[in-house]
Amino acid sequence: MSGIITMDDLTNEEIISILDDAERLLPVAEGRLHLPLLQGRILGNLFFEPSTRTRMSFETAMKRLGGGVVNLGDVKTSSVVKGETLFDTIQMVDGYTDIIAMRHPRQGAAQYAADSARVPILNGGDGAGHHPTQTMLDLFTIRRAHGTLENLNVVLAGDLRYGRTVHSLSHALTRFGCSVIFASPDTLRMPEEIIADLRANGAEVTETDDLLAQISGADVIYMTRIQKERFPDEDEYSKVAGAYKLHANDLDDANAEMIIMHPLPRVDEIHPSVDKTRHACYFQQAFNGVVTRMSLMCWLLSVPVPEDVEAAGGAL
Amino acid sequence: MSVKEQSMRRVTAIRNGTVIDHVPAGKSLSVLKMLGIEGENSNPVSLVMNVPSKKMGGKDIIKVEDRELTQNELDRLALVAPDASVAIIRAYSVAEKLEINLTDEVVDVARCTFSNCITTNHREPLPHRLVVTNRAPLELRCRYCGKTQEVDGLINNLL
Numbered sequence: 001m002s003g004i005i006t007m008d009d010l011t012n013e014e015i016i017s018i019l020d021d022a023e024r025l026l027p028v029a030e031g032r033l034h035l036p037l038l039q040g041r042i043l044g045n046l047f048f049e050p051s052t053r054t055r056m057s058f059e060t061a062m063k064r065l066g067g068g069v070v071n072l073g074d075v076k077t078s079s080v081v082k083g084e085t086l087f088d089t090i091q092m093v094d095g096y097t098d099i100i101a102m103r104h105p106r107q108g109a110a111q112y113a114a115d116s117a118r119v120p121i122l123n124g125g126d127g128a129g130h131h132p133t134q135t136m137l138d139l140f141t142i143r144r145a146h147g148t149l150e151n152l153n154v155v156l157a158g159d160l161r162y163g164r165t166v167h168s169l170s171h172a173l174t175r176f177g178c179s180v181i182f183a184s185p186d187t188l189r190m191p192e193e194i195i196a197d198l199r200a201n202g203a204e205v206t207e208t209d210d211l212l213a214q215i216s217g218a219d220v221i222y223m224t225r226i227q228k229e230r231f232p233d234e235d236e237y238s239k240v241a242g243a244y245k246l247h248a249n250d251l252d253d254a255n256a257e258m259i260i261m262h263p264l265p266r267v268d269e270i271h272p273s274v275d276k277t278r279h280a281c282y283f284q285q286a287f288n289g290v291v292t293r294m295s296l297m298c299w300l301l302s303v304p305v306p307e308d309v310e311a312a313g314g315a316l
Numbered sequence: 317m318s319v320k321e322q323s324m325r326r327v328t329a330i331r332n333g334t335v336i337d338h339v340p341a342g343k344s345l346s347v348l349k350m351l352g353i354e355g356e357n358s359n360p361v362s363l364v365m366n367v368p369s370k371k372m373g374g375k376d377i378i379k380v381e382d383r384e385l386t387q388n389e390l391d392r393l394a395l396v397a398p399d400a401s402v403a404i405i406r407a408y409s410v411a412e413k414l415e416i417n418l419t420d421e422v423v424d425v426a427r428c429t430f431s432n433c434i435t436t437n438h439r440e441p442l443p444h445r446l447v448v449t450n451r452a453p454l455e456l457r458c459r460y461c462g463k464t465q466e467v468d469g470l471i472n473n474l475l
Contacts, residue, residue: 006462085439106433108428112435115442115459128436129461193464271423
């Protein structure tokens with residue numbers, strides 16, 4: 001069994017089908033409807049490095065669908081510190097569970113786990129590698145706002161060099177014909193190999209260091225945090241940190257339907273004044289992680305989501 | 317005497333074994349390492365390094381006595397000597413000619429060169445798998461982390 005390790009594991013048709021299922025599951029995710037589609041199933045949550053949203057949303061998703069969750073717990077007190085290999089950990093959890101969600105600091109860990117396991121693996125981030133469930137919830141958020149994934153102008157801003165979220169997302173967006181504009185400081189530009197890949201696939205890609213100039217033409221502005229730990233010293237960090245900030249005053253010329261997204265946590269890149277504007281979408285985006293992961297788990301476990309969820313479900 | 321004859325006669329003919337010709341100049345030590353031929357316990361081996369070659373400019377030749385390399389062993393050499401020609405020798409005559417095939421995946425030949433790849437933990441037991449993404453020029457990616465590999469780096473990472 002493999003699971004979802006990168007977005008390449010899904011065709012465009014499968015992506016759309018999973019997003020359609022997620023739409024129908026919204027009342028279940030919101031706690032308005034009881035629909036235990038995954039009753040009796042157990043999710044293994046293996047987070048070898050810290051995570052708040054991803055881990056909690058996987059857990060919430062499984063519990064909303066009536067399933068159970070077992071957690072690795074704190075890595076510092078688990079068998080990992082005793083030197084257990086990932087292979088052995090997976091063999092053990094594979095026997096306890098029906099599906100595994102995993103985050104690991106080493107790149108390639110998710111594929112390695114998938115090659116070791118009987119149950120499907122959902123990659124929740126492997127080093128600077130892939131984070132496909134984040135991409136799926138981002139796509140879900142964009143489609144909810146604009147009614148389509150096709151031919152949108154999407155600005156990705158901030159740390160494009162190290163942010164795995166924007167790497168996967170830009171690939172996925174261009175598969176649906178979106179134009180992507182990369183706005184970043186020179187030191188944090190999107191890696192050349194990714195830009196080359198996108199262009200080789202016929203995508204329209206623009207690079208700029210002027211975020212504000214892109215606001216009026218954007219359908220989506222996807223902000224990212226410039227991470228302190230990526231820099232060798234404080235001076236280097238200070239030079240670029242804060243260079244990419246959005247304030248409500250910057251949004252006067254924005255399209256009415258434009259949405260601002262952020263994978264969270266944010267630091268200074270989105271001023272709280274933006275939260276009250278119609279463009280702020282990041283908290284909704286975080287919620288969407290639950291419903292998208294519900295849909296992904298149903299899909300991987302071959303459990304169909306009923307066409308008429310209201311009729312199939314019951315009161316809580 | 318032709319260039320070929322001069323090169324081949326630098327060492328004596330072997331009675332039984334394997335001759336690997338057209339190894340890129342200077343790569344024969346890597347080839348020996350990949351075949352597990354090192355130390356005191358191997359069969360007799362003759363090496364000719366950096367001899368002129370019409371086809372390649374310069375080349376190495378390896379003669380391994382009393383050991384017939386299998387196709388599987390030879391395919392491991394695709395990383396360093398993809399164009400090598402191989403002859404199995406029996407009673408001083410060429411009994412069989414073999415070629416090196418580059419398989420779609422190079423398994424347990426070299427370790428991924430990316431320092432943060434999961435496979436850098438030496439205790440992880442799954443095979444090291446490098447997927448061939450292009451044949452000429454040779455391009456490989458680690459099956460696990462997806463990083464493109466420099467062939468020179470892989471040669472330093474032979475298993």
